[in-house]
Amino acid sequence: MTAEQPSILIVGAGAIGALYGSALARQGAQVSVVCRSDYEAVSRHGYSIRSSLLGDHIFRPHAVLRDVAACTAPPDYLFLTVKVLPDLDRVALIRPAVGPQTVIVLIENGIDIEGAILEAFPNNELLSALAFVQVSRAGRGEIIHHALGSLAMGCYPSGITPAAERLAGLFEASKLGCKLTDNVVSGRWQKAVWNTVFNPISVLGGVFDTEMMLRTEENVALMRTAMHEVCAAAAAAGHPMHPKLVDRMIADTRALPGYKTSMALDYENGRPMEIEAILGNVVRSGRQNEVAMPVLETIYALAQMAAGKQTTSR
Amino acid sequence: MTAEQPSILIVGAGAIGALYGSALARQGAQVSVVCRSDYEAVSRHGYSIRSSLLGDHIFRPHAVLRDVAACTAPPDYLFLTVKVLPDLDRVALIRPAVGPQTVIVLIENGIDIEGAILEAFPNNELLSALAFVQVSRAGRGEIIHHALGSLAMGCYPSGITPAAERLAGLFEASKLGCKLTDNVVSGRWQKAVWNTVFNPISVLGGVFDTEMMLRTEENVALMRTAMHEVCAAAAAAGHPMHPKLVDRMIADTRALPGYKTSMALDYENGRPMEIEAILGNVVRSGRQNEVAMPVLETIYALAQMAAGKQTTSR
Numbered sequence: 280m281t282a283e284q285p286s287i288l289i290v291g292a293g294a295i296g297a298l299y300g301s302a303l304a305r306q307g308a309q310v311s312v313v314c315r316s317d318y319e320a321v322s323r324h325g326y327s328i329r330s331s332l333l334g335d336h337i338f339r340p341h342a343v344l345r346d347v348a349a350c351t352a353p354p355d356y357l358f359l360t361v362k363v364l365p366d367l368d369r370v371a372l373i374r375p376a377v378g379p380q381t382v383i384v385l386i387e388n389g390i391d392i393e394g395a396i397l398e399a400f401p402n403n404e405l406l407s408a409l410a411f412v413q414v415s416r417a418g419r420g421e422i423i424h425h426a427l428g429s430l431a432m433g434c435y436p437s438g439i440t441p442a443a444e445r446l447a448g449l450f451e452a453s454k455l456g457c458k459l460t461d462n463v464v465s466g467r468w469q470k471a472v473w474n475t476v477f478n479p480i481s482v483l484g485g486v487f488d489t490e491m492m493l494r495t496e497e498n499v500a501l502m503r504t505a506m507h508e509v510c511a512a513a514a515a516a517g518h519p520m521h522p523k524l525v526d527r528m529i530a531d532t533r534a535l536p537g538y539k540t541s542m543a544l545d546y547e548n549g550r551p552m553e554i555e556a557i558l559g560n561v562v563r564s565g566r567q568n569e570v571a572m573p574v575l576e577t578i579y580a581l582a583q584m585a586a587g588k589q590t591t592s593r
Numbered sequence: 594m595t596a597e598q599p600s601i602l603i604v605g606a607g608a609i610g611a612l613y614g615s616a617l618a619r620q621g622a623q624v625s626v627v628c629r630s631d632y633e634a635v636s637r638h639g640y641s642i643r644s645s646l647l648g649d650h651i652f653r654p655h656a657v658l659r660d661v662a663a664c665t666a667p668p669d670y671l672f673l674t675v676k677v678l679p680d681l682d683r684v685a686l687i688r689p690a691v692g693p694q695t696v697i698v699l700i701e702n703g704i705d706i707e708g709a710i711l712e713a714f715p716n717n718e719l720l721s722a723l724a725f726v727q728v729s730r731a732g733r734g735e736i737i738h739h740a741l742g743s744l745a746m747g748c749y750p751s752g753i754t755p756a757a758e759r760l761a762g763l764f765e766a767s768k769l770g771c772k773l774t775d776n777v778v779s780g781r782w783q784k785a786v787w788n789t790v791f792n793p794i795s796v797l798g799g800v801f802d803t804e805m806m807l808r809t810e811e812n813v814a815l816m817r818t819a820m821h822e823v824c825a826a827a828a829a830a831g832h833p834m835h836p837k838l839v840d841r842m843i844a845d846t847r848a849l850p851g852y853k854t855s856m857a858l859d860y861e862n863g864r865p866m867e868i869e870a871i872l873g874n875v876v877r878s879g880r881q882n883e884v885a886m887p888v889l890e891t892i893y894a895l896a897q898m899a900a901g902k903q904t905t906s907r
Contacts, residue, residue: 483797484899491902498901501894573887580815581895585798587812588805 284309285445288354288376290347291361292317292340294414295386297326297422299358299430301338302453311342311354318345320419329417330424332454353378356446359396360386363556370399377403382442386410386430388541389556390471390564393435406443407463408432409470412455413538428455433463468513472520473528475561475575476505478542479554479582486547490537499529501574508572512565549589554582598623599759602668602690604661605675606631606654608728609700611640611736613672613744615652616767625656625668632659634733643731644738646768667692670760673710674700677870684713691717696756700724700744702855703870704785704878707749720757721777722746723784726769727852742769745784747777782827786834787842789875789889790819792856793868793896800861804851813843815888822886826879863903868896 285308289296292312304310314321325339344350357376359369373396377383382404383396393407409432413425430450434440439461450457460466480502481487493499503525510520521527545552562579565572599622603610606626618624628635639653658664671690673683687710691697696718697710707721723746727739744764748754753773764771774780794816795801807813817839824834835841859866876893879886 480895480898483895485799485902487898487902491898494901495897497894498898501891501898574891577815577819577888577891578895580811581794581797581892583809584794584801584805584812584815587808588799588801 283307285355285449286341286352287311287356287358288313288344288347288350289340289358289360290373290376291359292321293360294416294422295410295412296358296360297338297420298328298330298412298414298424298428299360299386299410299450299455300340301326301328301336302333302428302455303449304338304340305333305336306449306452308449309341311344311350312340313344313347313350315345317419318343324420326420326422328422328424332424332426332428347373348375350376353381355380356382356384356442358384358386362551362553363387363389363392364551364553365555370395374399379403382406382446384408384432384446385435387556388470388474388553390467390475390560392556392560397435404440404442405435406432406446407435407467408457409463409466415544430455430457431460431463431466432457433460433466436464437462462518465513465518468509468516468518469520469524471557471561472506472509472513472524473532474540475509475558476502476578477532478540478552479558479578480505481540481543482546482552482585483578483581486539486543488537488539488543489532489535493529493533503529505574505578508565508570508575509561511570512561512568512572512575515568515570516564546585546589552582552586552589554579554586558582597621599669599763600655600666601625601670601672602627602658602661602664603654603672603674604687604690605673606635607674608730608736609724609726610672610674611652611734612642612644612726612728612738612742613674613700613724613764613769614654615640615642615650616647616742616769617763618652618654619647619650620763620766622763623655625658625664626654627658627661627664629659631733632657638734640734640736642736642738646738646740646742661687662689664690667695669694670696670698670756672698672700676865676867677701677703677706678865678867679869684709688713693717696720696760698722698746698760699749701870702784702788702867704781704789704874706870706874711749718754718756719749720746720760721749721781722771723777723780729858744769744771745774745777745780746771747774747780750778751776776832779827779832782823782830782832783834783838785827785871785875786820786823786838787846788854789823789872790816790892791846792854792866793872793892794819795854795857796860796866796899797892797895800853800857802851802853802857803846803849807843807847817843819888819892822879822884822889823875825884826875826882826886826889829882829884830878860899860903866896866900866903868893868900872896 292314322343447457603614606628636657761771
């Protein structure tokens with residue numbers, strides 16, 4: 280790794296990958312991207328990024344690759360920003376670009392999404408990151424950064440290393456922000472308390488936004504019960520949540536205008552949903568620890584049915 | 594009540610009302626109907642009924658009324674075949690046509706749907722009936738009778754009377770069939786074991802048919818758990834179900850080609866759903882008896898959200 284300009288390869292450069300890649304490129308990093316569907320547009324014009332925080336700008340990656348195998352030298356950091364889906368082999372996807380010194384960085388949703396990567400690359404440093412950001416793809420190579428941007432990042436399964444500090448420093452300098460944590464798994468569970476509940480419920484009953492999900496006291500009671508089930512699963516997995524977390528999350532969500540979850544957007548647009556990473560893995564962790572999660576179990580079964588219907592009708 | 598030709602008024606003469614009314618008219622009963630939306634078509638042309646069981650035929654009611662108040666003489670039997678919805682006052686709806694001798698017949702879905710009628714008309718005989726039939730409205734005054742047709746009927750809250758026997762005799766003669774029961778509430782609970790589960794689940798996640806709901810072992814496990822919760826609520830209400838009922842219902846449903854529930858059809862067509870009669874009343878009964886029904890509670894909360902969304906977007 281060079282001292283001034285780390286090389287970074289973004290694998291799965293959709294909205295998230297493009298935004299964080301651009302932010303790092305503007306800090307001097309040499310950022311290349313692997314992008315398939317938008318390859319033509321991005322290799323010609325780069326990414327057009329609209330962002331009130333960073334300013335509207337064009338991001339021209341150092342190299343735009345059609346696939347990972349086209350990577351000629353292993354990067355210092357490899358960012359994996361694809362969705363975590365059962366039928367996507369993420370290990371095989373990144374293997375061609377992982378060198379002995381490559382730090383692998385996962386910016387992905389869900390619980391227990393690091394295990395397969397750690398197992399496949401036991402000698403590489405593995406950073407796990409949670410993105411608190413609203414960003415979407417408006418067209419080929421067109422990214423809209425709506426709000427927020429901060430990452431929570433740490434080594435997996437725990438700790439903070441110089442490579443993590445270096446990367447966090449670049450994010451901090453970029454204005455997006457990055458909070459290092461020596462217990463990123465706990466951070467994942469905390470995010471899951473919201474994600475695991477709001478995402479699938481937003482899909483059941485025909486795409487709700489957050490405001491609809493909290494409209495009546497009975498609705499709120501359901502959300503709250505389900506969130507407390509996630510807290511129980513988290514505690515049983517060794518990550519006790521703050522007793523006021525659920526109340527705080529409900530209040531915070533209510534304070535924002537209604538918006539659609541990532542899963543609702545995926546469902547509406549016929550894209551695969553991260554049901555296993557976001558919900559299934561939480562349920563499986565809870566089951567393993569014999570936590571009673573009747574609401575989550577029901578929602579999980581219904582969400583699988585919704586996904587099955589989606590697959591059938593596509 | 595005359596000996597040979599009872600007069601019958603059908604209130605809410607949609608598909609169900611038209612089919613059963615027609616069958617009785619063909620047995621010599623004097624059948625009038627109250628129908629609002631199809632009034633013009635029905636008063637001019639009668640109902641066109643396509644039925645392989647009864648034969649395709651036209652049913653011309655004795656009288657076609659725009660509303661119940663237009664009824665000049667109380668009928669021997671008043672059939673109420675409207676959906677049971679919280680914002681529909683069924684008592685007020687039928688009151689103008691209920692005479693001292695009128696037998697009130699409910700052919701409606703759900704649990705605990707008789708109480709309000711009994712309370713309002715304590716001196717009238719009240720029959721409660723369950724229709725096992727597939728019938729739908731294809732257009733103004735156009736009814737398609739797809740399959741089945743049998744009723745299960747009894748006095749509410751229990752027993753069998755001569756008026757019930759007479760009516761059952763007419764239904765039997767009509768080929769649709771009618772099984773008298775001295776415990777119709779138990780029959781309602783039995784039907785609820787299927788209805789309470791398949792109906793709401795069919796609308797969560799985007800309109801499933803029965804085949805989709807039973808596609809995987811995990812799906813079946815959900816349906817089964819929910820159905821056993823209904824059985825527990827039924828038992829606690831004094832109506833124990835046969836231990837093999839759930840298995841038998843699952844097997845029977847699997848043996849049929851996939852079809853959409855009435856609630857799925859309502860949801861798809863933006864019509865109000867009978868969530869309270871079919872699901873809410875079961876949940877309330879279970880709660881009253883302190884039955885644990887976590888799956889039903891979750892489904893109920895989600896179904897209310899779906900109905901709320903439906904209302905909002907109409």
